[in-house]
Amino acid sequence: MQRSSGAARGAFAACLLLLGGCATTGPFTWVNDYKEPPGPAQPGYIIQPGDVIQIRVFNQPDMSTRAKVRDDGKVSVPFLNDVVVAGQEPNALAKQLQSKLKEFINAPVVTVSLEEARPFSVAVMGELVKPGLYAVPPGAGVLQALAAAGGFNQYASKDRVFVVREAPERARIRFTYEQLTQTEGKAATFRLRPGDSVVVE
Numbered sequence: 576m577q578r579s580s581g582a583a584r585g586a587f588a589a590c591l592l593l594l595g596g597c598a599t600t601g602p603f604t605w606v607n608d609y610k611e612p613p614g615p616a617q618p619g620y621i622i623q624p625g626d627v628i629q630i631r632v633f634n635q636p637d638m639s640t641r642a643k644v645r646d647d648g649k650v651s652v653p654f655l656n657d658v659v660v661a662g663q664e665p666n667a668l669a670k671q672l673q674s675k676l677k678e679f680i681n682a683p684v685v686t687v688s689l690e691e692a693r694p695f696s697v698a699v700m701g702e703l704v705k706p707g708l709y710a711v712p713p714g715a716g717v718l719q720a721l722a723a724a725g726g727f728n729q730y731a732s733k734d735r736v737f738v739v740r741e742a743p744e745r746a747r748i749r750f751t752y753e754q755l756t757q758t759e760g761k762a763a764t765f766r767l768r769p770g771d772s773v774v775v776e
Contacts, residue, residue: 622660632680633683696769717738735751
């Protein structure tokens, strides 16, 4: 996991300026009591630059490929060269590729699957060795974010670890280090999302 750069660092700096109101004061909810508010129905996954996708053409291994989506939203597909894939759902992309491959084979059967989703950035702030903005993989938990920032410094309160979540409703969710290191319970299964911040007091 590496620090991100550019505009993302600017966002981190802005969050630091708002740190008092952003994370370290106000009411909180213990993770075991936290319930995700209902949100709008989510569409299917949309392929984005940085994702790794697998394109399989049934019985045509030479036409199949596994590729990372480039910054321009394209991947190179055998026989088709560069194809725009970003902004589409995997099933819709599969149908589009089937149509294009009909020029080369009869009745192609194509499947598209997401192999690796692109990392997202999380601000990790407070009493840590290396606070900053870090890229974490989808499905990362709080411990992974803490590890990316080098762990607690000597001033950290290990029972005052917070995740600030802005959507679908703003919430300040409290953890203890002991909860995070357990193999069961909500703290162990809690997953970070884009836009979350992790704060250690």
